[in-house]
Amino acid sequence: MTRPAESPEAARGMRAEVAESWQRSAAAGVRVDQTEAPIVVSERDLPDLRAAHPLARVFPLLDDVLGQAVRDCDAVMAIGDADGSLLWVCGSPQMLRTAERIGFVEGSSWDERAAGTNAPGLAIATGRPATVTRAEHFRNSVQPWSCVATPIHDPTSRQLLGVLDVTGGDQIVVPQTMAMVRAAARLAEAELARSAAPHTERPAGTGLHLVIEALGRSEALVTVDSGSGRPTTVRLTPRHSEIVLLLAAAPRGLSGDELAVLLYEDDGASSTLRAELNRLRGLLGEQLLASRPYRLSATVTGDWLAAEAQLAAGDLRGAMRSYQGPLLPRSNAPGVARIREALEESMRRALLASRETDLMSAWTRSRWGGDDYAMWTAQRDAVAADSPLRPLIEGQLARLDRELG
Template sequence: MRTLVAQSWKRSAAAGIDADHAEAPLRLEHRDLLAYRASHPLSAVFPLLHDVLGRAAEASDCVMAVGDDHGQLLWVCGRPDVLRRAEGINFVEGTSWGEELIGTNAPGTALRLDAPVQISSREHFNVAYKPWSCAAAPIHHPETGRILGVVDVTGGDAVDLPQTLALVRSVARLAESELGRLSLQRRLASQERVGPTRRATRTTRAPRTTRPVLVLRGLGRPDCEVVLAGRTVRLSPRHGDVMAVLADAPEGVTAERLATEVHEEEVRPSTTRAQVTRLRALLGPGVLESRPYRLVPEVRADWLEVAGSLRAGRLAEAVRSYRGPLLPESTSPGVARRRDALERDLVAALLASQDVELLTAATRSGWAADDLALWERQAALLDPGSPLRLAALSQVRRLRIEYGLEPAPGRPPLTRSRLGRM
C-alpha cells in the first residue's frame, strides 16, 4: 500500500469511520445549494472546468465534481446513466466528501493534504467505494493561496491512469490562472471608474483644446456601455447600434447611411433622426453633432482597440482584450458586419500563430469554446506528452461529431491503448 494511502487509512480509522457503513452526508439542500454555489468564487470558473475537463470525463464514462474547501460537492456533471450509478454511493451535489467524514477518497484527501491525489478502487477506506477510482486537485486563490475548493474526476478503470491525475492537476492550474485574470480585470475596471474623475480634475488646468474621452464597451455584452466624464450610461439596443457605427466613422455619416447601417429593414430618415435626437439628450451636450452625425470626443471603443492591436501585430494584447463578439444580440447590418470581421481577423491571426498559450487562452474562453479550427490548431501544437493535448483532442472529437463531420462513436472506456493512439 502506498504511504499516502496508508496514512489516510490511519486518519480514517482514528476518526472512528465505519468502513462498512459510512455514507457521505447531505449538507446542502437544493435551495441552499443553488444560493451557496452561485456566490462561491469557483462559480466564475465552473464553465471553464466543465468545458475542458467535464466533457472529457463524460466522454470516458466518468463524472466531474467541483467542491468547496470543506469537500461539499457543488457541481457533479456527467452522462445521466453514470450520474445514476454515482447516486448509489451518494456522490451527488450537496453531499460532503471530507476525509474526516467518509475516509480515504480523492476529493477529501486532496483537501486534507493540499495536493493532487489519485485513489484507485482498492485504495478507498470505505468498502462501498471500492468499484470506483478518482483523481482530484485543490484549487487555490491566485493571490492569497487559500484553498477555494477541489476539482475531481470519478469513474471506473478509465481513471486509473497517470495521465488522468496530470490532466486534473493541469485543469486546476488553469482555473487558478483564470481566477487571477478575472481578479486583475476587476481591479483595472475599478481603477478605470476612478480614473475619469482624476482626469476631469487635471483637465481644468489643461488647454481648452483638450478633447474629452468617450469610452465605449460592447464586446461580449448584450448592451453598449458609455463612460464619459465620470458618468456611466447603458444604452438601449438601438442606441448601442448607432454608437457602434458612429465610433467607426470619425468623419461622420449621413442620416441615410446611418439608417441602412442600423436597421435591417428600410426606414425613413426621420426615424433615424428621432433616434439620434434621443441619444443626444441621453449623452448630454457637445457629444454628438449633426450634418453629418459625428462623435465629438475622442473615442476609445474596446472593439476598436482589439482591431488596432491586431493591425499592429500585438496578438497577445488582442486576445486579452477580446471579451466576446461585438454586441452579440444585435441584428443591425452594420454591427453584424463589424462583429464578423473582427472575430474572423482574430481567429485568422491565432491560426497563423505558433503560440499555444494564446490558443489555450482563446479556447478556454466562451467565445471560442466551439471553434473547431482553433481546437485542432491547439492540439497540433501541444507536445504529445502534454495532459492538455488529451483535453484538446476530446474537444476536437466532440465538435466534429456535433458539426456532422464524423459519426457519433460508441463510448468505449478510456484505455491505455486508446491514449497511445492519440
C-alpha cells in the same frame, strides 16, 4: 506531474474562473511541481524598467495607503506590469524571505503562462479583480498562500497598466482585503488622472471623453467624462448602442442616408432614424451628438477599437485581454455585423497563426469559441504530446465530429 489528492468537496467547489485559469496554465506548459516563478527582469534592468513605468508615479502613494497595512498583518504587497512581471514587492523582512521560496520577488513573472493560476495573473488575464485561495493555485508550492489582486488602468485610454496584489495567509481571505486593494487601485487611477489632466488634449468646444464598452454585450455601456472628475455611465438600448458604435467607427461623421444603410437591414424610414437620434441626443447631451453630418463630438475610446489596435501592433495577448466576446452579438445592423465579423476573423487568424496554446485554450473555453473546430485542431497540434489537455482536446474534436456529421 502529479496533483495532491483533494477532497471531493474541494473539487466540486472549484470556481469557473479558476477552472478556466487552470486550463490556460496547463495549456501554457506550467508544471504543478514547479517550485518558483521564473525571473524575467534582471536586477540590473529593474531600476530602468521601474523608472519608465507609469505606475512609478503612484508607487509612493500605494506604499503609503496599502504597504504599511500589509506589513502590519504579515502579508506582502506587490505591483506588477501589464505582463505580470513584479516591479515592486513590499513587506516585512521575514515575509519577504518567506515569499522568496515560491519566487514571489521583484523581477519574477506571475503571468498565468509562467506561474500558473494566481490572483495577479488571473486579474491580468480577465481584466477584473481576482481572489485565489490556497488549493486554487495551480502550483503545489503556492498552495499555502492566498492572494487578492485588481488591475490598474490608464484613466483616459483604459489601457491596462498593471496589477496591484496582496499576498499572505488565511488572514487576508476576508472581504475587507479586496475592498482595500480595489480602493487603493482606484486612488492610484485618480492620481494618474489628476497628474495627467494639464497635458490632456480634448476636442475644441466640448471637453468630452467617451468610453464605449460593447464587446460581449448586447447593450453598450457608455461613460461620458467631461473632465470634472465625476464621469457618468449609462447603459444604452440595443438601437442606441448600434448608432453610437457606428458613429464611433466613422470619426468624420455620416449622413442620415449613410447611417440608415449601416443601421437597417431593409430601407429604414428617415423619420424613425431621426427620432432615435433625438432620443439619443437627449440621453447623452446636445454637445456630444452633432449633426450635418452626424458625429460624436468627443474623444472616443472603444474596447473593440483597442482590440483592433492591439492586433495591428502585434500585441495578440493584449487584444485577447480586450476581447470580451463578439461585438454587440445580437445586433443585425449591417454595419455592426461587418465590424463584428472582421474583428472576430482577425482574432481567429492571429490565434491560429500564433501557436500560443494558452490563448487558444482561452478561445475554445469561451462561449463563442467552444465549437471552433479549426481552433481545437490547431490547439491539438500545438500542445505537447504528453500534455494533460490532450484528452480534453481530443474529446471535444470527437464531439464536434459527431455533431457535424
